[in-house]
Amino acid sequence: MELIDILLKKINKNAVVTEIARDRDPFKVLVSTIISARTKDEVTEEVSKKLFKEVKSVDDLLNIEEEKLADLIYPAGFYRVKAKNLKKLAKILKEKYNGKVPDSLEELLKLPGVGRKTANLVITLAFDKDGICVDTHVHRICNRWEIVDTETPEETEFELRKKLPKKYWKVINNLLVVFGKEICSPKPKCNKCFEEIRKKCPYYEKIMH
Ligand code: SF4
Incomplete structure (x- = not known):
């Protein structure tokens, strides 16, 4: 080492x-990390800023039309797939987790569009737990x-x-x-x-x- x-x-x-001082709100960390897949960091940052002006919570994500969401997260790569996953995510978070982002790797990995990188980032950055x-x-x-x-x-x-x-x-x-x-x-x-x-x-x- x-x-x-x-x-x-x-x-x-x-x-x-x-870098560390990014917003640590679990919902924002989760959503912006999903948006970041196959997308340049500068684009993720710009898209996230635009998105979080309109979508600040699980309820907002649940209520927004998928088409409008896709428009908001364009030009992130695979924006249509990501919009679909984000809508599914909002439904699961609302129904299974009471509108909150779960704080364990295992539960996060069950969510649509969430891989190991995203799950680890959420637990370390948003929940200050051990992860890599x-x-x-x-x-x-x-x-x-x-x-x-x-x-x-x-x-x-x-x-x-x-x-x-x-x-x-x-x-x-x-x-x-x-x-x-x-x-x-x-x-x-x-x-x-x-x-x-x-x-x-x-x-x-x-x-x-
Ligand atoms: Fe090694 Fe990377 Fe530094 Fe080159 S830039 S010396 S590969 S650590």
Whole structure:
């Protein structure tokens, strides 16, 4: 976990804080994470802002027409499927959970459109519970750093649950998302990376030899 420790010290703390400071309302975290699937972060942010002006609660989501909802969340990817899932979600939340977002991974995973990444983000960000939210950035960087050796984000999450000390669980997503967007991107900008990290990075070692 040495590289994570170095990064925690090095990375621009303001950037991490900004990411962490997102709205922690469980309903908003859940809905915006569903919207974020296969959608750029900037688009998710813009769409969520627009949506939450009109849809602020499970009841609002239940009452809005599916067609209008699809219009509101356009240009997010697969906006029609997402609108359908969000309508189903509102019905289940109202009928089964008394209009509230459940606070356990198991219950969240039963909801339409909710995968492991979303469920983990909701429990960590909205409920401050232990979880590891693995998106493509966390998956890519943990493999580059040889913390895991996995094919999919799901496998990465399961490996990290065995290997990663709990103190890193809630911070790893924000930390590696910021780092992964700016530096250790799919085409890594190793020349911009922190020297201390570059010296110890197994992936850098591989691509240089
Ligand atoms: Fe990523 Fe390159 Fe930095 Fe390694 S040296 S962490 S591959 S950017």
